[in-house]
Amino acid sequence: MTEMLDRRARARGPNVPTFYNEPVHIVRGEGGWLWDADGKRYLDCYNNVPHVGHCHPRVVEAIARQAATLNTHTRYLHDGILTYIERLTATFDHDLSQVIMVCSGSEANDIALRMAQAVTGKRGFIATNATYHGTTTAVSQLSRRRPPIGGYPDHVRLVPAPTTLTPLGGSMDAQGAAFAAGIQTAIEELEANGSGFAGLMLCPIFANEGLPDLPDDFLAPTAEVVRAAGGVLICDEVQPGFGRTGRAMWSHAWMNVAPDVVTLGKPMGNGHPVAATVARPDVMAAFREAFGYFNTFGGNPVSCAAARAVLDVIEDEGLVAHAARMSPRVVADLKTLDFRAEAHIRGRGQFYAVELTRDGAPAGDLAKWLIEALKARGVLMGVIGPARNILKFRPPMPFDESHAALLMTTMEETLATCPI
């Protein structure tokens, strides 16, 4: 382990975080399980990228077969990308019928921002103050973890994110209007400083913000404010998409909002680097007119085969309905546990959050202790939220009753030993 960490530091440089105080060294995956180099098995409650399960044989076979047949680019014609886009866009409403395929959610979001600029002729963007949309220079400016060289740009405004415990506007009922009011103010600031308002980018379930409980009509006033200002509404479905939330293939459908642009990533190829920007034809045309865009790897036949296999498995294994079935059971089970703190338990399909507080204050220490202790007992999980006090639990979609039973037993045993 020490030798491996030394090699890692030499090869990758400083400040490259691992998960866990003593990182795991994973060598094999299958379905909902991971194994480390010592043969220890872990229940994977963290990874959403292997959406249909680690190393799903149908995805592996699709990749292997296509890689042995042809892998080129999209300036030649190929049926793979067309069939995939037709299959994918059939799952969207709101005339979201055209697609650019790329390699990462960051690339997809980078395009989405330029689509908003192309449609509006303006430069300014709004996102929440507790989000993360990706790693390119342009997209990383939508989060403020560290200041860019030259300082924070004028054309970005970050607005207060919705929460469950201290709702904007003072109450859950007022939160939707208060969030929209924050956006309205930001729009006015962008118009005043000369940037103008191009678009709002958000994750419809506010996953990085901590998966707050929100009513289904929460985003209605926001959509109205964006439309009235002539801006573009971009829904980042990189985390909640592909049926994760159980109620619908895309989380914006749950949130009753009609985006102009939707971005997809992580689960799209079950780990193969593929992502996409989906747009209405008028939005796509504006982008294609304003920017010449070609992505060498984007939409290659192997990426499309992987992505298509993922759609096949989601459909054939009924994974969206499965998420809807599992979600209330897991939430109910979690509510039976004694977290030795206030535990605010939320679920949106197979995406769960346990917000831990003591006297209303974030209990980040407990969350951190739990993650480490669960790992020691063979369960992998993460934390989210600005105060890092929210357990993030987002397993491969086939997570079922037997996995849930093991999880609950392990959590119960672990919590029983909690020294905090």
Add this chain to the structure above:
Amino acid sequence: MTEMLDRRARARGPNVPTFYNEPVHIVRGEGGWLWDADGKRYLDCYNNVPHVGHCHPRVVEAIARQAATLNTHTRYLHDGILTYIERLTATFDHDLSQVIMVCSGSEANDIALRMAQAVTGKRGFIATNATYHGTTTAVSQLSRRRPPIGGYPDHVRLVPAPTTLTPLGGSMDAQGAAFAAGIQTAIEELEANGSGFAGLMLCPIFANEGLPDLPDDFLAPTAEVVRAAGGVLICDEVQPGFGRTGRAMWSHAWMNVAPDVVTLGKPMGNGHPVAATVARPDVMAAFREAFGYFNTFGGNPVSCAAARAVLDVIEDEGLVAHAARMSPRVVADLKTLDFRAEAHIRGRGQFYAVELTRDGAPAGDLAKWLIEALKARGVLMGVIGPARNILKFRPPMPFDESHAALLMTTMEETLATCPI
């Protein structure tokens, strides 16, 4: 074909170029060959991405095996990424020993730009006025094909690119100093307008600029100017890297220049979406300090397995030496052909250029006709250069005498029918 083009327009939107007036519909590849849906075979003289040959069995097998075993991210430990980085960096000099793995050359270049900003604390970049470094918002600002929304940014300066036919400074001997003088002027402009000079990004063989003939010491004055100004020198090896030029694994070695950062892409995984930014430890540390960077797919075990197989094949099949052997033969053969115009023939390993002029003026019409006519006769090739008058010919690296013989015969037959 018409139906497929209609589907393509519906799925992908307008202004998504194909190659050729009537695009090819490729369904299978093997080694140096591609086949279309009608079973017609093409000699591939265009694609550098399938570096070790289309569907090389060792790369396909490495992908298939690892995809069936594990595909996660680099916040868990995995030997694949460490072994790969160790193997890769062993091929570099100048203490270029640390790597960030990503999914595309664009992502790699986007990081490289921020590395330069992190090292210098300044924002400004210089590139040539006939180049292309990728598609992210930040990287696409280094080319001026179409203006960004809000206009061209102040922090980018594009300098005249070197050429063979009308060298900067009036002569081939003067061109190196003249190019460097252009950079010096741009540095002064960036310092004067408040951006400051962060770095220069260039392809050491100026591939997109038309692969000009340049002496080995061409970049020496440029490197000196960049160093004297405290800037970072970024070599984009996305096209010339991995031995393409025959003389060395990396083209900056040929050009006798010591970059601070090198970026890799296209050929790295033989078509699998993988790319990398390579840097000195001090540069990496500055970046890692200034920016939190994590790429979900970057450096995953499957990408590393694909990339490692490519290195294995390059080594085991002696492809760098092969490129060095083939290059003068192909250049000599090309020089025997009657191009019905002035043909300026250049080769850097298995990267060839035929610049076509009439009375010194670019003969773009002839280049276009040739590309189409060659395609009809089963040879795929491209064009480059600001005037689109330079045949670009950059086949999979195993391109050998038998391929070359077929190419020459086909070119001869094609040129004999040339109506221009």
